[in-house]
Amino acid sequence: MSTPIRFALIGNPNCGKTSLFNRLTGARAKVANYPGVTVERRSGMVTGLTQPAELLDLPGTYSLFVTSPDEQVARDVILGQLAGERRPDLLIAVIDACNLRLGLRLVMELKSLNRPIILALNQMDEAKRRGISINTAALAKAIGMPIIETVAVNSQGVADLRKVLDDYAQQPAMPEGEQTLTLSDRQESVEALYAEIESIISQHVIQPAHLPRWQDRLDSLVMHPLLGLVVLFSILLVIFQAVFAWASPVVDLIDAGFSGLGELVATFLPDGILKDFIVEGMIAGVGGVLVFLPQIIILFFFILVLEDTGYLTRAAFLLDRPMRGLGLSGRSFIPLLSSFACAVPGIMATRTIADPRERFITIMVAPLMTCSARLPVYALIIAAFIPEQAAWGIFNLQGLTLFALYFAGVASAALIAWLMRRRASGREEYPLLLELPTYRWPMAYHLLLGLRERAWIFIRRVGTIILALSIVLWFLASFPGAPANATQPAIEYSFAGQLGHLMQPLFAPLGFNWQMCIALIPAMGAREVAVSALATVYAVGEESIDVALGSALAASWSLPVAYAYLAWFVYAPQCISTIAVVKRETNSAKATAFFTIYLFALAYFAAWATYQIASALVG
Amino acid sequence: MNTAVFANTHPLTLRLDQCRKGATVRVTGLIEQPLFGAQDERVGLRLKELGFLPGAPLKVIGFGLLGSDPLAVQVNGTKFALRRAEAAKICVELIQA
Numbered sequence: 278m279s280t281p282i283r284f285a286l287i288g289n290p291n292c293g294k295t296s297l298f299n300r301l302t303g304a305r306a307k308v309a310n311y312p313g314v315t316v317e318r319r320s321g322m323v324t325g326l327t328q329p330a331e332l333l334d335l336p337g338t339y340s341l342f343v344t345s346p347d348e349q350v351a352r353d354v355i356l357g358q359l360a361g362e363r364r365p366d367l368l369i370a371v372i373d374a375c376n377l378r379l380g381l382r383l384v385m386e387l388k389s390l391n392r393p394i395i396l397a398l399n400q401m402d403e404a405k406r407r408g409i410s411i412n413t414a415a416l417a418k419a420i421g422m423p424i425i426e427t428v429a430v431n432s433q434g435v436a437d438l439r440k441v442l443d444d445y446a447q448q449p450a451m452p453e454g455e456q457t458l459t460l461s462d463r464q465e466s467v468e469a470l471y472a473e474i475e476s477i478i479s480q481h482v483i484q485p486a487h488l489p490r491w492q493d494r495l496d497s498l499v500m501h502p503l504l505g506l507v508v509l510f511s512i513l514l515v516i517f518q519a520v521f522a523w524a525s526p527v528v529d530l531i532d533a534g535f536s537g538l539g540e541l542v543a544t545f546l547p548d549g550i551l552k553d554f555i556v557e558g559m560i561a562g563v564g565g566v567l568v569f570l571p572q573i574i575i576l577f578f579f580i581l582v583l584e585d586t587g588y589l590t591r592a593a594f595l596l597d598r599p600m601r602g603l604g605l606s607g608r609s610f611i612p613l614l615s616s617f618a619c620a621v622p623g624i625m626a627t628r629t630i631a632d633p634r635e636r637f638i639t640i641m642v643a644p645l646m647t648c649s650a651r652l653p654v655y656a657l658i659i660a661a662f663i664p665e666q667a668a669w670g671i672f673n674l675q676g677l678t679l680f681a682l683y684f685a686g687v688a689s690a691a692l693i694a695w696l697m698r699r700r701a702s703g704r705e706e707y708p709l710l711l712e713l714p715t716y717r718w719p720m721a722y723h724l725l726l727g728l729r730e731r732a733w734i735f736i737r738r739v740g741t742i743i744l745a746l747s748i749v750l751w752f753l754a755s756f757p758g759a760p761a762n763a764t765q766p767a768i769e770y771s772f773a774g775q776l777g778h779l780m781q782p783l784f785a786p787l788g789f790n791w792q793m794c795i796a797l798i799p800a801m802g803a804r805e806v807a808v809s810a811l812a813t814v815y816a817v818g819e820e821s822i823d824v825a826l827g828s829a830l831a832a833s834w835s836l837p838v839a840y841a842y843l844a845w846f847v848y849a850p851q852c853i854s855t856i857a858v859v860k861r862e863t864n865s866a867k868a869t870a871f872f873t874i875y876l877f878a879l880a881y882f883a884a885w886a887t888y889q890i891a892s893a894l895v896g
Numbered sequence: 897m898n899t900a901v902f903a904n905t906h907p908l909t910l911r912l913d914q915c916r917k918g919a920t921v922r923v924t925g926l927i928e929q930p931l932f933g934a935q936d937e938r939v940g941l942r943l944k945e946l947g948f949l950p951g952a953p954l955k956v957i958g959f960g961l962l963g964s965d966p967l968a969v970q971v972n973g974t975k976f977a978l979r980r981a982e983a984a985k986i987c988v989e990l991i992q993a
Contacts, residue, residue: 488970502961709977709978
């Protein structure tokens with residue numbers, strides 16, 4: 278067979294599709310976009326089959342009558358209506374056994390398409406624990422499709438599923454004919470379909486009347502209008518403390534490792550240009566950024582745990598009304614929270630927002646959420662300028678400063694969203710309609726995969742963009758060399774020095790020196806490179822390479838300048854990939870230009886104001 | 897507002913957004929919501945698809961921070977967050993206040 282057979286996983290949001298996908302493909306997902314749209318397309322080859330078979334993980338949907346861009350993609354792929362995307366040969370409908378009705382409804386709708394379909398009844402272990410008893414064989418007969426019981430945490434059910442897929446792959450049935458669906462076709466039949474489902478469920482399923490008590494108790498705490506907010510802010514504060522405090526031993530270890538490596542290499546290489554290049558250009562540049570991997574992993578760990586447990590939607594529920602006052606909604610909370618890790622997936626996640634105006638505002642303010650690439654810059658400057666001491670007994674002053682920087686971003690986002698919303702009033706409303714999934718213990722396997730993916734993305738950036746920028750920067754900082762009768766450090770004569778001096782007058786009102794200006798340029802490629810850029814700029818021409826960058830900065834910057842530099846990084850739309858993703862998601866050059874200009878203007882103003890105010894206070 | 901009295905005099909006109917926390921009700925039908933404009937029909941369809949159908953038992957489990965908005969409700973064992981605008985589309989009768 279020339280093209281491999283194609284399976285597609287389809288199901289409600291939160292039904293455990295993605296963990297099944299990971300199990301079936303050995304967690305080797307190829308992540309890309311669907312042609313022409315920005316919805317993420319995850320695909321992979323199913324492992325352990327006799328035939329090559331591709332598996333698509335479709336976006337979660339409740340219905341084929343879609344209300345958001347990602348649901349639209351799921352529907353179009355199933356119907357074979359997405360240009361450039363082959364229709365799947367077999368649908369694997371996934372149902373959360375603890376949420377049968379909602380899942381069965383979609384399955385019955387899919388069944389009416391007359392496509393080959395099998396049903397994976399997922400989370401059977403949890404269902405049994407809750408006292409849900411399903412007569413699977415009878416249910417399969419009643420709905421007219423094979424059912425495989427699966428438990429995403431162990432491989433038993435997955436092996437059964439794989440066997441069914443293998444049998445199918447060997448002799449696929451290929452029905453012909455196109456389906457067309459219209460909204461009016463279905464409107465009357467929702468009731469009829471549910472009546473059928475009720476009858477099926479009452480015959481083949483025994484369900485307890487209530488959810489486990491602790492679920493409801495937990496909800497009455499975390500969804501309480503006041504206590505819930507206390508819980509939410511405590512969680513956020515713990516996250517920021519953890520990012521700063523827990524990571525530091527590992528950070529120190531990596532830091533020491535790279536210094537050691539640099540010294541080791543330095544002893545083996547003869548003095549000269551090659552040694553400078555490897556030690557100062559490559560090892561120092563890459564090490565300076567890789568040091569922040571533990572912090573990024575901790576941040577993503579918390580986001581993934583909060584997402585997997587089902588807590589995030591509760592936070593969205595709590596924040597919906599306050600955020601609506603700003604032209605956003607509970608639905609914009611999740612994209613914005615992801616933007617704390619990186620604005621690119623955050624902006625892409627806005628596709629679940631049905632209201633176009635709200636989606637636009639969310640995109641515009643997403644980069645104000647402090648992304649993990651800013652963390653290295655903040656961490657460096659905080660460590661150099663803020664004393665490491667306890668505040669009010671339990672908090673650490675450095676951690677609090679970090680929290681303040683994050684808060685500045687959030688507060689500015691709120692203000693800007695509010696200003697944007699004031700310009701658009703008197704339009705129709707969009708519904709919230711958010712499912713609050715049952716709480717679930719996060720699965721270590723799923724969590725580790727998620728972390729591995731994030732860590733890998735970061736390491737790949739370090740190995741490609743960041744390494745390349747470090748090399749270019751080292752070159753700019755090293756050539757041309759100082760003339761024989763030089764009176765100043767060599768870097769003053771280099772391209773980088775000249776460029777920095779050229780930019781400096783523009784940034785003089787902010788207090789930036791020319792070294793800081795140089796670092797802003799490669800930071801456009803990736804913000805965290807500002808750290809290695811500063812390392813290069815300050816290390817080149819130094820006597821020894823192990824002069825800690827932090828103390829070099831502390832020696833040459835005044836406190837107001839350090840604050841101003843932090844303020845710049847809170848706002849500046851640095852990192853070209855963010856600007857590119859805004860262009861792609863808004864599909865408007867005007868919106869992208871507005872986005873870029875407003876953020877740069879804000880950065881300039883904030884840094885200027887910070888510098889002037891801090892100078893007045895300190896001086 | 898005393899929802900119980902309201903329900904007794906006009907059993908069909910009680911709307912979900914008028915219910916108190918902890919109330920157990922039964923859905924009697926969906927009505928129009930002008931706030932949603934042209935997409936009101938679509939919102940109604942999605943509500944039905946999620947299980948807000950006549951006869952479905954429903955429990956109000958919580959309210960958001962300001963103006964008791966949004967509402968958290970449980971229908972057929974699944975919990976949803978709805979805004980007052982959506983809840984006002986849903987007519988209910990009281991089972992237990």
